[in-house]
Amino acid sequence: xxxxxxxxxxxxxxLPAGGNLCEHCTAKCCxxxxxxxxxxxxxEEYEYLRWFLLHDRASVFKEDDDWYLLVHTTCKHLQDxxxxxxxxxxxxxxRDYTTDNCEYDDEWTYDFYLETPEQVxxxxxxxxxxxxxRRSIRSRKPDPLAVLG
Numbered sequence: 001x002x003x004x005x006x007x008x009x010x011x012x013x014x015l016p017a018g019g020n021l022c023e024h025c026t027a028k029c030c031x032x033x034x035x036x037x038x039x040x041x042x043x044e045e046y047e048y049l050r051w052f053l054l055h056d057r058a059s060v061f062k063e064d065d066d067w068y069l070l071v072h073t074t075c076k077h078l079q080d081x082x083x084x085x086x087x088x089x090x091x092x093x094x095r096d097y098t099t100d101n102c103e104y105d106d107e108w109t110y111d112f113y114l115e116t117p118e119q120v121x122x123x124x125x126x127x128x129x130x131x132x133x134r135r136s137i138r139s140r141k142p143d144p145l146a147v148l149g
Contacts, residue, residue, distance in 0.1 A: 009024045009025070021099040021102070021104055025082060026082060027082040028103045029097060030084070032070055032071060033070075033071055036066060038067065042128070043128050046123070049120045050117040053116055053117045053119075053120055058071055059072070059114060059115040060115075061110040062110070063110065077090075
């Protein structure tokens with residue numbers, strides 16, 4: 001059942017023995033999927049990240065040293081009450097998922113999160129382009145003015 005507006009959800013540690021945490025959740029795990037991606041190292045690989053983020057509802061994050069493409073999309077079988085409409089025949093990845101370390105709690109944040117192509121460009125420019133002395137889109141530094149005597 002969906003949590004009514006203005007109602008506080010139960011804290012994980014207050015869940016009664018034998019209770020189901022999913023009964024108190026907004027089904028965060030059914031509103032996105034994240035795919036591991038290789039850590040970008042070259043300008044071209046960062047351009048792929050920028051291309052990903054030119055698409056609606058995509059972002060990139062790092063967790064520890066692992067990079068992920070995050071696609072914000074809702075499972076088509078999620079029902080209005082935040083329950084699975086194909087629970088008995090759900091995919092194996094859903095069967096293997098547990099609430100032990102799920103995102104039920106709202107306190108988590110990513111240390112590294114990119115959600116716009118502009119952020120990717122700024123990161124690329126600050127890291128890859130500076131490291132490899134690649135040409136920037138910014139104007140070059142002007143030559144010093146001549147001293148007039």
